[in-house]
Amino acid sequence: MPSGDAPGPLDLGLLRTFLAVHRAGSFTAAARMLRLSQPTVTAQIRVLEEQLGRPLFERLPRGVAPTAVADALAAEVAGPLDALAAVAERGTADEGAGAEPVHLAGPAEFLSVCALPALAPLVGGGLRLRITAGLTDDLLAGLRAGRYDLVVATSRPRGRALSAVPLADEEFVLVAGAAWAARIGPGRVAAEGPAALRGVPLVTYAEDLPIARRYWRHVFGTRLTGPAAAVVPDLRGVVAAVAAGAGISVLPRYLCAADLASGALVALLEPEDPPINTAWLVRRAGAAEPRAVAQVRERLLAAAPGW
Numbered sequence: 215m216p217s218g219d220a221p222g223p224l225d226l227g228l229l230r231t232f233l234a235v236h237r238a239g240s241f242t243a244a245a246r247m248l249r250l251s252q253p254t255v256t257a258q259i260r261v262l263e264e265q266l267g268r269p270l271f272e273r274l275p276r277g278v279a280p281t282a283v284a285d286a287l288a289a290e291v292a293g294p295l296d297a298l299a300a301v302a303e304r305g306t307a308d309e310g311a312g313a314e315p316v317h318l319a320g321p322a323e324f325l326s327v328c329a330l331p332a333l334a335p336l337v338g339g340g341l342r343l344r345i346t347a348g349l350t351d352d353l354l355a356g357l358r359a360g361r362y363d364l365v366v367a368t369s370r371p372r373g374r375a376l377s378a379v380p381l382a383d384e385e386f387v388l389v390a391g392a393a394w395a396a397r398i399g400p401g402r403v404a405a406e407g408p409a410a411l412r413g414v415p416l417v418t419y420a421e422d423l424p425i426a427r428r429y430w431r432h433v434f435g436t437r438l439t440g441p442a443a444a445v446v447p448d449l450r451g452v453v454a455a456v457a458a459g460a461g462i463s464v465l466p467r468y469l470c471a472a473d474l475a476s477g478a479l480v481a482l483l484e485p486e487d488p489p490i491n492t493a494w495l496v497r498r499a500g501a502a503e504p505r506a507v508a509q510v511r512e513r514l515l516a517a518a519p520g521w
Contacts, residue, residue, distance in 0.1 A: 224265060226298075229291050231258040232270065236288045237375055237498060238358055240277035247360030315342035316506050319356065320366030322347035323449040323469055324493065328382070329366065332517035333510060341506055357496060363507045364514075365496045377499040382518045384466040386429055386489045387474075388482045390414070391459045395480035403483045408434050411482075415443030415461030417452050429464040432489040453479070466491075468521050 234244035235255065245252040263270050270287070271278035280288070320329065325345055337343055346353070350367045357365045358375055370378050390398060394414060402410035408430065418426055423442060430438035443461055446452045453470050456463045457478040473479040495514060497503070503511075 224262070226295070228258050228262045228265075230295055231255055232262055232284075233288060233292060233295055235259060235271065235278065236280050236284055238360060239279075239375060240359075243277075243359035314504065314506070315344045316364070316504075316510050317344045317346065317362045318364050318366075318510060319346040319348060319353040319362045320493075321350075321368065323466075324366055324384075326450070327469055328517075328521045329514060332513055336509055336513060341509065343510070354496065357498060360498075363497065363504075364511060366514075367494045367496050368491060370492075370494050371496055375499055376496050378494040378496040379515070381493045381495040381514065382468075382521045383490045383492050384468060386425060386464050386491070387467045387470065387484075388429060388433075388462065388464050389456060389470055389474070389479045390462040390482055391457050392477060392480055393459050394461060395482065398482065408436060408438075411462060416440070417444045417446065417455050417460050417463045418442045419445065419447055419449050419452055421445055426464045429489050432487075433483070433485050 231244065231248060231250070234247050235241060238244040238247060241255045241259070242252050245255045248255065259270060266283070266287075268283045269281055270284040271280055318325070318329065318333075325347060330345070333341070333343060346356075346362065348356075350365075350369055353362065353365045354367060354371050354376065356362050366381060367378065388403070398410055398414065416423070416426060418424075421442065423438060427438045430436055444455060446455055449465060449469055452463050453465060453473060455461075456465075457473050462482065467474075470479050474481060495511060497507070497511065
């Protein structure tokens with residue numbers, strides 16, 4: 215310590231703020247998580263640094279980086295503080311109108327077709343739920359900043375701030391509406407590869423054809439070239455357009471299973487090794503988990519094998 219005196223007891227509130235900054239990676243994000251102002255968080259960290267006589271964070275153009283002292287302190291206090299938070303949560307987080315809503319984010323189509331039906335019984339039983347749809351990178355940034363409790367991500371996040379577990383594997387399938395499937399002809403794609411699809415309109419959800427390009431590379435071993443005939447920024451709209459005769463697309467099987475079963479869509483190829491993408495269920499690492507958030511997480515993991 216600057217005075218040479220031994221430090222007194224550290225305030226639990228300061229340690230709680232410190233741990234939030236360490237996990238969030240910025241004063242602003244920690245302030246949002248703690249429902250404090252950013253100047254208050256900055257001031258509390260400054261007080262803690264003065265008490266310890268050591269800097270805890272290196273200020274960066276965007277956020278902060280923990281020092282070795284901060285990493286050691288976080289490892290020491292995280293368990294006890296999370297245990298205290300869990301005790302406090304049991305006393306305040308009863309289900310009902312007074313409970314904080316659970317904020318779940320992810321791809322709009324996956325949440326609508328898979329997650330929301332699985333969570334409907336919890337909502338019917340009193341759970342308060344808020345849904346946000348968006349792209350994985352943006353949603354993970356929001357999770358780090360404390361805007362969401364859980365995120366369904368299409369890629370595994372990096373870094374120690376977030377904890378991810380596999381939720382479900384989505385298989386991609388090349389489909390056409392019944393009329394286009396008849397025009398292309400059964401078995402032609404298996405026999406001729408992408409040449410059988412020359413001149414057939416492609417419907418996708420983004421200009422850069424991400425799912426279709428991956429399918430072409432994985433299944434046909436070639437690069438997909440040419441623009442999409444139609445771009446619909448919602449895969450449910452892509453399903454509707456293709457089923458109505460717009461052309462072909464590559465879609466997650468879970469999203470078009472009913473249309474494949476009814477014949478509204480036809481799988482043009484059933485490769486032995488179809489492209490698969492893993493969806494991840496992500497939360498903030500080490501954070502105390504409110505009862506309602508744990509219920510949502512456990513229900514999604516339990517329902518996932520049926521997707």
